[in-house]
Amino acid sequence: MTEQPSGVVRVVVVDDHAMFRRGVIAELEASARGRIEVVGQAADVDEAVAVIGRGAPDVVLLDVHLPGGGGAEVMRRCGPTEVRHLALSVSDAAEDVIGTIRGGARGYVTKTITGEELVDAIVRVSEGDAVFSPRLAGFVLDAFAGSIEVASVDEDLDRLTEREREVMRLIARGYSYKEVAKELFISIKTVETHMSAVLRKLQLSSRHELTRWASDRRLL
């Protein structure tokens, strides 16, 4: 937030249903005027890549099901950028959700989310945090336990630490970040660190990739 000069989060909305797109934009303008600015919208993968390149948004609200390969394809074609992606989908099939997170999204929310929650999620993602809904936390626990078969999840997922598992459990139980912090006697910042670690482990499938990620950022 501090690196935004004006404090306004620039958002691109990508969804192939014009009605829903309009609804989301109206909702954002109504409940977050001055905090969120919609700088573009797109209906398919090609359009999305072009709009993202042009609009230089902070956050992309990305539908999982899109003509041309889905939200994962948009993230793949955008490559590693500063832009942060937040998946917004009506589908809560484990394969779609986990697949999109593995593609690089920083969070996942369903389309029945309220306006305030959506604004909150967008702002959090723009600040670099991960946004996990209870349902996504459940999928994550399932994926790491190996009890859902998701084609894109490798066998050698790095394990979650006990603390990360604990945090995910609380999120799945419907706790907010603040409540998780209180419950575990840690700071909110620590909760967010754990969430980011979970996200990273999900996106980087193997130990090898995790090591490379760390050394790229001079953490090793």
Added chain:
Amino acid sequence: MSTVPSAPPVREVRRAHRDPDDQLIGGVAAGLAHHLAVPVLWVRVGFVLAAAAGGIGIAFYAGLWVMLPASPPRPAAPPGLESASRDGRRPRHRPRVRDAGPIVALGAVGLGLLFVLGGGATWVWPVAIGIVGVALLWRQADEAQRERWLDATGRVDISRVVLGRGGWAAYARLAAGAVLVLGALVLFALRGGSFSLARDITIATLLGVAGILVVAGPWVYRLATELTDERAERVRTQERADVAAHLHDSVLQTLALIQKNPADASRLARAQERDLRSWLYSGETADERTVASALRAIAADLEDRWGIAVDVVAVGDRDLGEGERPVVAAAREALTNAAKHAGVDRVDVYAEITDDSLDVFVRDRGAGFDPDATPEGRLGVRGSIIDRMARHGGTAEIRSGPGEGTEVRLHLSGTTEEAEQ
């Protein structure tokens, strides 16, 4: 204690399959590895070792390739997902083997084997060429079969079956295979002197007939066994998927918008949305056969009855037996309490179901109450939740405070079998 005798467990037949997504040659090793639950590398090494030891591995591999059905019978995805997959709107699973590397390596190994084995003997080359020809023909038939599955018209066309989608590659392969088989026969016949010619030609003809049988036999066999259900399945899923696509575009999107308006429409919208969503996307059932589905059924019932949203997240699952019923009943009581007294429109249910423990959490952010100050007359919490769990060897804990919301934690340890005794 009189318990209803539970139905005998249905024995599931595990069938092995070839895995066309993870193939070096025919996907036999990958399929077998999945079936036997061992790393695929072990199976491949095993085949190579067996092949080196007298060729039994090659014969075994070939036999399995012939006999195993091509791909596992995919459990039908919910129709919305099927439709999105067919339109290319979902993230696609990329095949692991894409480059020509494995083929080159296999070719090199084959050539090496030929040179090692066939140093002097003249019979090696004709036989090797014949085998390559048969292999090409076989592979051709194999791919043609997959093409047939993708045929949109649903008709079986003989030329399609043999040539796939056509194209020069298919024709070239067919021609090359035929030429190689013929070449092997001719070489074999010419090799012998005049007096042994008759016998050689007889043998060559027999080999040719056997080759054709090897090529055509399994194809006819598989065609007969798989064609009928393949076609029925394809027609059914496409029909369902098209309806689903329509519903998604109209009803579900509208419902998602309506739900945000705090009008009376929201209760109806929620019920409708839940029905549609489970049919279209999640494939989760509420048939009360497992713990998770029983919890979902309770949640749906209470959503309809009280007009609240109940979000059920379940990790893992197991069958709902006598041992699990008290937990489900206690969860129902906790949910009912939350719906009645908390005064909120949303309750979270989280269940973690493993083989040796069962935890259910019911949480709301409503009015809350002081658990210690509950009057004696109010038996809901004590009788239906705490005592019920204690009677069945579990624990229940209630965390609440005025204004802080309530969380009911139910825990039951022990495996299914223990709980039933």
